[in-house]
Structure formats: structure tokens, C-alpha cells
Amino acid sequence: MDLAQTVSYHNNPNRWALLYRILWRITHGGERHLMAIATDADITNARIMEKSVRREIHKMHAFVRFRLIETDPQSGRERYAAWFEPDHYIVEPGSTFFKKRFANMDWSILTPKGCAHWNGKALMFTPGIAKNPIENPDHIETAWLTYYRSIFNPARLKIKMMQTEMPKRYWKNLPEAELIEELIESSKPRVNQMLEEELRPVKPRPKNAYLDRLEKMSEEEE
């Protein structure tokens, strides 16, 4: 039943027929152990759909990006909103995570396949909307881009790995994606620069009681 629930969120219109057929085979077709046969064609297809839905829910938890919309001047309570574009109908199963994590701020997740809203008391769902209505700029986003740029190691390019885990279809709603091309292009020159740098000499040890103690401890160890 867990499998059926998950598969029901998939966007493939054939999912109902598949689920019904599996159910029939188990209950009426005499194949009681069908669920254990991982290599059966129907089970394999259902598992593939289940995996897609699960993966999409996980990507929702990963890639939804909130923007601060407003802060109540008296209570200090903040309100955030995010725009997301999932392939499957996962807004409902994916929202519990956000309720638990961001319990003490108001938030909305808006997608073409359904919207979720939290006001501190109840999680509500409304129909999907076609376009991203959020226009507020968010200066923390600039800090995030600075962080993204700085944490990257140009000596280790693994573009394929990045694209497998962060597929291009999500990029338009991830602000850091606009930096990717520039980071890739500048990596070789940056590394060549590093390899051409003059080697720095070793500076003398500063006067420091702690360093003296460390040296003494190491000598005693020998």
C-alpha cells in the first residue's frame, strides 16, 4: 500500500492501471508473493515510478528556496515564499518536512501542480498557479552567491556529477546556477596560476607559550 500511495503521485496517466493490475495479481491471480519478486515486469515498473516520485520529493526538500516577503514589525514573525516547478504531484507529501522544520515562521510554496501554506497552526493546500508571482528581491541571496563561489575548489572539476545530482531542469529557480558557467571557465586558469606561484618560505615560530608546551609534549612522547 505504501508503494501504491507513492506511485499515485506520479504524473504518468497509466499509473492507475498498473497499480490495479498488481493488486489483482496478488489478490485474485494467486501470486501472493509478487511483491518480493523484484524482477517481475510490473513490479519493476512500479518501483521505477516509486523511485522517481521519492527522488522528486527529496529534490523538493533540497531545492525549494524561500525569499523573505515581510516581517511583522510588532511580533517579529517572518513570512517567506518560494516558487518551485516539480514534475510530479508531490506538493502534499513533500510539505510535512517544511512544516516540521520551519514551524515558527509563516511560509508558502507555490507550484503549477499545487500550493502549500503554513501559518503556524495548519497546513493548507490550494490549486497550482501558472507563473511565479514572487518579485521581492532578497539581499541574502547575494551572500549565498558569494558563498557558493567561494566554497568551490577549481582543482576538482566534476561537472557530470554535479549535473546528475542537480539536473538542469531545476537551474532556473536556483540563483547560484547563473555562476556555474563562469566558475567552470575560470577553473583551469586559476589552477595554472596556483601551480606557477612562487613557493612561500617557512616563517619563524612566534613567541607563544602554548606552542612551547606542544613542543615539550611531543619531545616527551618520543
Add this chain to the structure above:
Amino acid sequence: MELESKLAILADAAKYDASCASSGAVRGDSLKGKGVGSTGGAGICHSYAPDGRCISLLKVLLTNSCIYDCHYCINRRSSNVRRAAFTADEVVKLTLDFYKRNYIEGLFLSSGIIRNADYTMEQVIAVARTLREVHDFRGYIHLKTIPEASAELIETAARYADRISINLELPTQKSLDLLAPEKSLKRTRQAMGNIRHKLDEAHDRRKNGDKKLRHATGQSTQVIVGADASTDADFLARSDDLYSNFKMRRVYYSAFSPIPEPSKILPLKAPPLVREHRLYQADWLMRFYGFKTSEILTPETPNLDLELDPKLAWALRNRQDFPVDLQSASREILLRVPGLGVRNADRIIKIRRHTRVRLTDLVRLRVSISKVQPFVITADHNPSSLLLDSDKLRTKFLPKPVQLELFNH
């Protein structure tokens, strides 16, 4: 200095710490709290950099000033890198601002060593304390600790963090003497042992009813590969020691990477990425596939084969153990088959209770038939012993010549 400049410097300074995990914390959320944050279950990668690495935490140094002189490190005292320091409040604000926008799972905080170990640790702990106690932050916190700090401070850090770690950096004292003169293998192992006891104690207290106790649940460490002559055997022996004696969660193998401030003691070279990959594969064999280090490497071959994965390399050295009958072999033996991972081995065990295992089953499980084929027997396949005994078997598995990556030095 402006906050953004500090962020650029202190994130850049932290990039060589490979740890990025945000998993393994005790489950919790903010529903009954005053702030934000939840943990538990698998970690989440909120973004990926073009180096293929997951970005799941705000990973920064509190300051990149440092009185140590570890020659592989950009922050060592002999480096001319631009120095900066955050205030505790700046880190707290950045963490919360990023967290609420769902950019991160939490904070990974390390620091250069200033004044002495205890003073440095106190500064680091202040950030975590403010997050937990003032803001009721329930997200993930990973704190780096210093082996020479007092046991009390390390334990305080463990109370505020979900994971703490000490970086070993090199597998033997000989290597440390050359490249990290202030570090000691003995003191590091001692600190790791103390941490292990505290982790065990906290685990027992939780089990015996103290459900509210918040404490780190594990420790991890990192070693640098390719900075000196340490062999893969040195690394794996040390990892085996750490996993067995200190219940280390993970050892991270970080390929020695060029830095913008190279040292006279340690000239730069291209990072040995394939070697790093093979070490991770060997590490997995030790932890999940039941291999002993003496099976993976021998005194004659102290370094891993770069061309073949270690399990395949082992199978080729031990052809007398094959082929294996998938219908009847034990789990231990199934795990030794090249191309068969833990999950597929368990799936085969489930399937074979109800039906005979065939090659099409392996295809559906996405097992590489060309890899597995010489080593297994199924209902519809029995490999020719000529192939298994042949000298040419190894050549079959060698990778085709590949365009070299960034470096041709």
C-alpha cells in the same frame, strides 16, 4: 571588513575540509520550539558545486588566522593569505538567514588556532551555544575540535553539535613530523578515544530514558592523500584502527589539492583523484563487504590498482573462489562478486526464495552483465573455465584510454 568580504575569505578557507554530511543526527523538529530547524534521517544536498561536491552546510572558519604551520594548509602561519575573523553573532545570523531560506541543513564550523587550543574552542562553542540556547536552533551543527583542548570543552562542544570531528590529516607520526609539526598522532588518538567514550555514554543515557538529551552521535575524520609518500596500505591500516577502536563514522580521503599559497616544504602537484576514488572503494569494502585490509592490499602491493576497482582486483587474484552459484551462495560470498553491490546481493537473496535466478533478472537489477558474467552461475548461464583461467581476463576489464582531465604535467 564588510561581512561579504569576510564570508568570501572564510568560506574559501574552509573548502579543503571534505566532510559534507548532514545525516546521522538524532531526530527532532521545531514544532514544539521557538525557532527553526529539523534533523534526522538522511542528509540533504541543497546544491552542488562544479566540483561535484554536495553543498549541504554553511561551512566556514571562524577565523583563518592560525599559529600552526601545517604545510599543506592555505591558512598556515607561513601563508600570505588575507586574514579575517567573524564575530560569533555574524556566524549566527548567516546560519539562520541561510537556513530559513532552505539553502542549508546547518552549520559546519572550524577555526584556525589562535592563542591556544582552549581559547579557540571557546570561541567556536560560543556560536553553537547562541544558536541552540538563544535561538532554539534545531538544525544540524558540526563542530571541528582540537585534540589539545581540554576534555571539558570537547564535551561541551559535543553537547551543542550533532557531529564533532578532529582531522588526523596524515596516517603516521613520520608524515606529521614533516608536514604538520604541531600535530601528534598520539594526542589525536587520545582525544578520539575520549570522544568515543562520551558518545557511548550519551547513547546509553538516551537509551535509558533521557530522551531530551541532545548530544553528538558520531565522530569523523579526514586524511590527505598524495601530499607525501604514505601508501594506500598506510591509509587503510590507519582507517581500520580508527573504525575499530574509536567507532569512527567516516574517514574522508581528501586528494592533496593545489592551494594559492604553496609551501617550500611541499611543492604542488595535480590532485590524485582516481587514487582518492579507489581509497573510498577500498574503505567501503572494509566496512560493508567484509574484506580485511590484508585481502585488499599485500606487502608486495601497498598501493591500490588505479585501473581496476579493488573488489575486481581481488577477484582476479582469487579466481579459485569462482564461479559462484547465485542460487545457493551465502551472503558473504555474494558480496565478493565483482559488480554485485550490497543492495543487489540482498535482492537476489529475496528473489531466489521464489524463483530461479536468471541473467535477465540481473539485467533488471541493472547489474553489469559483462562484469559479473565470468564470476557467476545462474539457471541459464555457466561461464567457461577457459575465460576464468585466461591471462586475458584482466585486459577485458581495463578502461579504454580516456581523455586526460585538466592536468597534463
